[in-house]
Amino acid sequence: MDGFYAASFAKSFKAQGMRHYRLAYAEWSCAEYLVIVRCILMGEINQGRYLTALSKQLMEYYSSSPIYLSNYGHHAIEVALNIFHRSRSERNQVIIPAYICPSVVQAIQTCGLIAVSVDVDDDLNLNPNAMLAAFGSRTLAVIAPHMYGCPAKIEQIEQICKDAQIFLIDDAAQVMGVRSNNGQLLGTFGDVGILSFAQSKTLVTGIRGSGGALIVNNMAHNEAAKLMMEALPPSYKRMSALLDFLWNYHWSAYTGNSSYYLGRLLGLFGWRSEKSNHYSMISNLEAGIALIQFSKLLDINRQKIRVAELYYQNLKKSEVIGFPQYSEGRYLARIMLKLPEMVDLTVMKEKLKKKGVESRLGYKSFFSQNTKNAEQLSLRMLGVPCGASMTPVEIEEICKILHLTLSEIKLHSERNN
Numbered sequence: 001m002d003g004f005y006a007a008s009f010a011k012s013f014k015a016q017g018m019r020h021y022r023l024a025y026a027e028w029s030c031a032e033y034l035v036i037v038r039c040i041l042m043g044e045i046n047q048g049r050y051l052t053a054l055s056k057q058l059m060e061y062y063s064s065s066p067i068y069l070s071n072y073g074h075h076a077i078e079v080a081l082n083i084f085h086r087s088r089s090e091r092n093q094v095i096i097p098a099y100i101c102p103s104v105v106q107a108i109q110t111c112g113l114i115a116v117s118v119d120v121d122d123d124l125n126l127n128p129n130a131m132l133a134a135f136g137s138r139t140l141a142v143i144a145p146h147m148y149g150c151p152a153k154i155e156q157i158e159q160i161c162k163d164a165q166i167f168l169i170d171d172a173a174q175v176m177g178v179r180s181n182n183g184q185l186l187g188t189f190g191d192v193g194i195l196s197f198a199q200s201k202t203l204v205t206g207i208r209g210s211g212g213a214l215i216v217n218n219m220a221h222n223e224a225a226k227l228m229m230e231a232l233p234p235s236y237k238r239m240s241a242l243l244d245f246l247w248n249y250h251w252s253a254y255t256g257n258s259s260y261y262l263g264r265l266l267g268l269f270g271w272r273s274e275k276s277n278h279y280s281m282i283s284n285l286e287a288g289i290a291l292i293q294f295s296k297l298l299d300i301n302r303q304k305i306r307v308a309e310l311y312y313q314n315l316k317k318s319e320v321i322g323f324p325q326y327s328e329g330r331y332l333a334r335i336m337l338k339l340p341e342m343v344d345l346t347v348m349k350e351k352l353k354k355k356g357v358e359s360r361l362g363y364k365s366f367f368s369q370n371t372k373n374a375e376q377l378s379l380r381m382l383g384v385p386c387g388a389s390m391t392p393v394e395i396e397e398i399c400k401i402l403h404l405t406l407s408e409i410k411l412h413s414e415r416n417n
Contacts, residue, residue, distance in 0.1 A: 018356040021398050024387030025249040026204035027293075027300050035288035036242070046235045048284035054291055058213060061294075065188055066216045068229035069287070073173050073196030073212030074107040075279045077143065080192045080214065081111045083224045084141050084167045091140035097126040097147070098374035099365045104143060104171070113140065119371045122324045124336070124362075124381070125152040130370070132160055141167035146175045146186055149202070149304075149333035150325040154180055154189045167191045170217070174333040176202040177297045191218040192225070197286065199249055202301065202333060203293040205286040207245040209238075212282075235283035242285065301331045303388035308332045310392055311384075314399040320406055321399075335386040336362060337402070338377070343409060345382055351405045357398055359384050 039045050051069070058067045070076055081094065094108045098117035108115040116139075118130040124147040131142060142161055144152050154170060161168040168190030172178075175186045176195055187193030197203050197211030205211045214229060216222045247255050282290075293300075312326045315337070322338035339348065345361055352359050362381040365374045384398060 019397070020253070020356045021358065021385045021394060022253055022387075023358045023360060023383070023385055025199040025245075027296070027303075027388045028204075028250065029292075029296075031292045032289050035292055036285060039285040039288060040239075045238055045285045046283050048288075050284045050288035050291060051281065054282075054287040054294075057291060057294060062185060062188060062215055064217075065193070066219075066222055066226070068214045068216070068225060069282045070212050070214065070229060070232060071209040071235060071280050071282050071286075073194050073198070074103045076192070076194040076212055076214035077104060077107040077169060077171075078111055079225060079228050080167075080169055080194075080221070081108065081113060081141060082228070083221050084191070085111065085113065086224070088140060091138050093136070093138045094140055095131055095134050095142045096366065097124075097145065098367055098371035099124050099147065099363055099378060100143075100145060101173075101363060102366075104145070105366050108143075115366065117366045117368045117371055117374075120147075120374045120377070122373070122377070123150050124148065124325065124374075124377060125150060126157065127373075128153050128156045128160060131157065132164075135164055135166065139164075139166055141169060142190075143169045143171055144190070145171035145173065146178070148325060148336055149174050149178065149331050150327075151175065151178065151180055151186060151330075154186065155182065158189045161190065169194065170215075172215075173212075174201055175331070177301055178202070178331050187215050188217055191221060192216055197282075197290055197293075199245065200333060202331075203290060203297060205282075205289040205293065206242050207249060208241050209235075209278075209280075210241065210245070210282070211286050211290060233280050235280045235286075238283040238285055300388050304333070304386065305329060305331050307386050307388065307390050307395065308335060310390075310395040311335055311337075311386075311399070314396055318399075318403070321402060332386070334383050336381045336383050338380050339382055340406070341376075341380065342413065343380070343406065345379065348382060348405060348409065351408065352401065355401050355405065357385065357401050 055069055093114045093116045095116050095118055097120045099120045105115050116134055118134045119127050121127050126144050144154060144157050146152050158168055170187050170189040170193040172187030172193050173196035178186050180186060193215035195213040197205040199207050214225060216225050308326055312323055315321050315323050320340050324338050325332055349359050360383040362378055365378040367375050
């Protein structure tokens with residue numbers, strides 16, 4: 001965007017009045033709220049018929065692999081790693097991409113194992129060659145996520161792990177319903193797969209302990225997985241977590257993320273806001289929400305593909321904003337854009353907020369000596385609004401605001417120099 005165009009858009013932007021473009025953490029309709037009301041009225045928040053129905057639905061969908069539900073996706077990772085380590089106790093290293101959700105690192109450390117990070121490709125996914133180079137006599141397993149919905153080179157990764165006799169976890173937390181190039185569902189590669197139902201995933205039921213699943217692809221692990229997962233206690237204290245999600249994420253445009261008023265509201269019902277760190281079964285309430293979300297999965301994914309395409313069309317000629325995870329027809333859970341090196345992402349985020357555009361930083365990467373690409377990308381990736389219902393006009397406006405803000409930052413930098 002040149003100076004004249006930036007100035008013209010800035011005048012138009014002020015004249016029209018500022019609109020707000022917010023991050024979308026879930027694609028909910030009236031149906032999800034009706035499930036919540038029903039569970040409350042019937043006294044079936046923690047246990048009820050939805051648990052069995054969800055388990056059956058997922059078993060049919062992932063027909064070749066047994067599935068076990070939990071309240072956390074990373075609990076499924078811990079179960080898998082513990083099973084692997086029992087069979088190969090002399091090995092204690094788990095290879096992960098350096099750009100990764102911190103809960104994965106925490107799950108590895110909880111099992112008493114060592115996380116070994118390797119570099120990523122420009123699409124933020126595990127580099128298979130870097131992974132292979134990191135293999136050693138102490139390598140127990142590899143965890144391969146599909147970052148923000150962008151599929152990793154999972155077929156290649158699986159073959160390398162098979163040849164080296166190293167366990168593989170296909171981390172499909174962000175890609176439920178998405179298939180690889182050969183048509184196989186992501187999550188069904190390797191020894192086990194995992195799913196997560198937390199905010200900003202494909203299927204969303206809430207936050208903190210709102211659901212996940214272990215997919216057992218190698219039947220040699222099924223007996224141990226079944227024993228561990230079916231021993232989980234029933235869910236409890238889920239209403240405070242649900243209200244936390246609605247208040248601070250889904251309704252944030254109206255509530256303003258006010259923890260004080262949330263605390264007052266919880267107090268009216270005798271609930272307390274607390275972090276749910278215990279492992280249990282998914283609640284019946286959240287299983288019911290998951291069933292509604294599952295029924296809309298293909299449509300939501302289709303709309304997210306449309307949104308990614310609209311961003312690409314608006315940015316394909318940009319010389320300053322990259323979209324490294326885009327590919328035609330690809331579902332993306334988040335739209336993460338690559339900004340110029342000179343841009344401080346925290347400053348950019350604040351300036352966008354003043355113009356009505358919410359944004360979010362990417363993960364703080366788990367660095368080691370040979371992960372320079374991951375380190376550089378973590379300093380340049382910014383997430384922007386990508387709700388499934390966004391219109392072409394809204395996305396065009398956001399892209400213009402992004403260019404305007406970058407022009408302002410560049411101008412400010414030039415004046416100071």
